[in-house]
Amino acid sequence: MATPTDRKPLSRERVLAAAIEVADEGGLEALTMRGLAEHIGVEAMSLYYHVSNKEAMLDGVVDALMIEIGEEIGGFDVPDQIDDWKAEMRRRILGARRVMMRHKWGPTVFESRTTMSPSIILYMDALLGVMVEGGFSYDLAHHAMHTLGSRALGFSQELFEPDSAQQEAANDQSLSEMAEHVPYIMTMLSEIVHDDPDSTLGWCDDETEFNFALDVLLDGLDNRRLAEPS
């Protein structure tokens, strides 16, 4: 039903932008080649002219997100001299995190890539630079990158949604029988309810936890830096 006019030619960029739209609207499982084509208003096989296969498409999506991160933090360039490396690091990581929050499916896509994307390498190189210019040896900065892991890109991939944990704990009458098996969790929950009766829902605040963990990491790495023989 597309009139000739709204039928601007497809392009790799248009395909990738549409892919992000589809994932934003319907989650990652909605992002199929067929569904993506339908969203654009084109036949599924047309996509293969602009993108060699689904894996390549996802690689392109990762690149697009990295560009968005670049815009968010005003470029990756590393200043010549850095006196507060932790602040600079935090600024970049929290910027990346805001992009991930806009695209909740982002972390899963990032973790699904097996080949290392050039755009991620650029980002990582800059983080490495921040540490080196901030007083790290290359060796320690290297360890630090591994320590940060995916948190360098602003996400932590929780092992389970706190929400479903909520439900589990809330709905069951098995709550009492659960107490026998997980006494520490039960005590923890009751303490939290006691301290703040309102926050039964979302008592694990993602933002708080991410920041806490990030600070533990950055402080820990700074201690290692200070202990280095220079």
Place this chain on the structure above:
Amino acid sequence: MATPTDRKPLSRERVLAAAIEVADEGGLEALTMRGLAEHIGVEAMSLYYHVSNKEAMLDGVVDALMIEIGEEIGGFDVPDQIDDWKAEMRRRILGARRVMMRHKWGPTVFESRTTMSPSIILYMDALLGVMVEGGFSYDLAHHAMHTLGSRALGFSQELFEPDSAQQEAANDQSLSEMAEHVPYIMTMLSEIVHDDPDSTLGWCDDETEFNFALDVLLDGLDNRRLAEPS
């Protein structure tokens, strides 16, 4: 071709054990309902009698791995009093890690679960217990669990295989043009090659990096504990 004798009846346990075998041998993408059935020597639809669907099957696999972790570390029970919580924590986490190393696909399965498995809750409760008996407040121990994240289960989910990074760096003649764009990585690599010319392959030792990161985390958390008002 199965004779009546080797046709012991299927059971949930047999299905899950076979699933682990299939994944061990062929990776996670080999673990399809149809492939699993074939491995057992049964029709695909027979599986649905013992397991309600693929998701439930994967949940069962997670439970099986958690049991294996329990055996590896001699049970989850928390001793009454703990004077070195870091050592106890490290012991459990490195035990979990050994299981993950035996089943390389394990981390991916764990991260794919959205509903929280009871067997994981038991494990987490015990880790929480180690910290509480080791001198943490419940509040801080809670933050600590989030900080550890998936590392509590012995894996860190690297953003890319160092191996493929190797290849990338090694094969290309673009190595020189790469130097312009990722100067810090290039310098880092050259330093490492200079210090230890042998270790071009596998210069990121997973074991070393995991231990380094774990110690940064445990030390950082211990500092928070010592700073707590008791």
Place this chain on the structure above:
DNA sequence: ACCTGAACACCGTTCAAGT
């Protein structure tokens, strides 16, 4: 109670063909 066969609704992808 336990297993099967045929069928359905989905995938990603190839390949020859259209304009």
Place this chain on the structure above:
DNA sequence: ACCTGAACACCGTTCAAGT
């Protein structure tokens, strides 16, 4: 150069049917 239609080899799953 760009897009399409039909077809293939896979998925997970339902449902009625066999023993």
